[in-house]
Every structure is written in structure tokens, then in C-alpha cells.
Amino acid sequence: FPSHDRHTFIIVGDGEKLDWLKSQIQVSESLQVQFKGRLGQNEIQELWSEIKVLVSCAATESFGLTLREALLNESFVVARTNATTLNIESKLPNHFKTYNTPQDAVEKIKQLMLEKSESEELDEFRQTVRKEQEDSLLRLARSWVY
Secondary structure: OOOOOOEEEEEEOOOOOHHHHHHHOOOEOOEEEEEEEOOOHHHHHHHHHHOOEEEEOOOOOOOOHHHHHHHHOOOEEEEEOOHHHHHHHHHOOOOEEEEOOHHHHHHHHHHHHOOOOOHHHHHHHHHHHHHHHHHHHHHHHHHHHO
């Protein structure tokens, strides 16, 4: 988000509630909204440097891969409460917040917009993810050999 008093929200994705969402947003001089629609992985990669807070409205998360990718790219995350998101929040309470109601989400988004990313917590998270990936690849390689 720009450092001056103007905020830009980038909305990625599509779904049955998109028209409703567009009707609810009141654009002003201090608020701009860009609707990107459904994007491919390469297009999303280009956006990470612009994303300070990723908001996920998904009702469920099987693995939370996009949420973890946001954290690896030093974005804060606000996501609906479920088993996966509660697990991630317990590991990264300064960077990841869960919500139950839209009002709760708004409050957490506002809070994180004012925060500065703490690299120590994220560095530990990166090391854990890297170790998990290495272990997974090693198990896969062993399954091919044996």
C-alpha cells in the first residue's frame, strides 16, 4: 500500500459474490480498488511485492498453500477461522490473524495495515517450510528408489 494517505486494494479471484462485493465498495480519493479477476500463478507472483495484507474469505483451507505463500512473501494474512488457519495462526501470531465475522476481519485488517513485518518470526517460518519441503522431497525420492 502506498505510504501516503491513499490505499489501494487489489482483489484477486472470482465467484458468485463478486457482483455483490463490487456493489458494497465505495471508491473515494483515499481508496482505490482494482479487481484483477482470476489470475494464473505467474500473474500472482508479480503481485506479491504489492500485497501488505492478504485476506482470504475461503470457508475451508485444506493445506493453506496460498496463505503460506503470502507469509513467505512477507505479507500479513487475515483468514476465516478453521482448523488449518488456526494452526498457522498459532505458529505466526504476529503475521496471521483469523476472523469469524466480516466486522472482525475489518478490525484485524486495520490493525495489520499499521504493523511492520518482523523478519525474525518469518525467518523461523521460512526455515520450517524449507525443512518440510526437503523432508517431503527426500521421502518422495526414497519411494522411487525402494
